[in-house]
Amino acid sequence: MSEAVDSMIRVSGEAAEVARAEAQAVLAMVQDETRRGRLAGVVAAVDDGEIGGDDADALAELLELGLQTGRVRSVYGPEGEQAALALFRRLPLGRELTQSARDLNDALGTLEGRTIEKLSVSAV
Numbered sequence: 709m710s711e712a713v714d715s716m717i718r719v720s721g722e723a724a725e726v727a728r729a730e731a732q733a734v735l736a737m738v739q740d741e742t743r744r745g746r747l748a749g750v751v752a753a754v755d756d757g758e759i760g761g762d763d764a765d766a767l768a769e770l771l772e773l774g775l776q777t778g779r780v781r782s783v784y785g786p787e788g789e790q791a792a793l794a795l796f797r798r799l800p801l802g803r804e805l806t807q808s809a810r811d812l813n814d815a816l817g818t819l820e821g822r823t824i825e826k827l828s829v830s831a832v
C-alpha cells in the first residue's frame with residue numbers, strides 16, 4: 709500500500725466511466741466478500757467523484773492490470789486508454805511507478821556514452 713495521502717483525487721469524465729466500468733467488471737466476477745466490499749467502495753468513490761486512500765490503491769491496481777493487458781484499450785478504445793492512463797498517473801501508486809521510471813531513466817542517462825563492463829539488476 710502507498711503512503712497515506714491527505715488529498716482526494718477528482719475523477720470525472722471518461723476517466724470516471726472507465727474506472728467505474730473496470731471496477732464493476734471485476735466486481736461481477738469476484739467471489740471473495742472482502743474483495744467485493746473493497747471493489748464496491750471503489751465504485752462508490754468514483755460515483756462520488758473523488759477517490760483517495762485504500763480506494764485509490766485498489767483503483768490503481770485495477771487500472772494498471774487493465775492497461776498492462778491491453779483490456780482497457782480493447783474495450784474503451786484509445787481515448788479510454790488515455791483517460792485511464794492519465795488517471796492512473798494521478799493516483800498514489802501510479803505516481804510512485806512513474807517516479808521510479810523517471811529515476812531509472814535518469815540513472816541510465818548518466819551512463820550514456822560510457823562502456824559498461826558488468827551490469828547487475830536486483831528488484832525489491
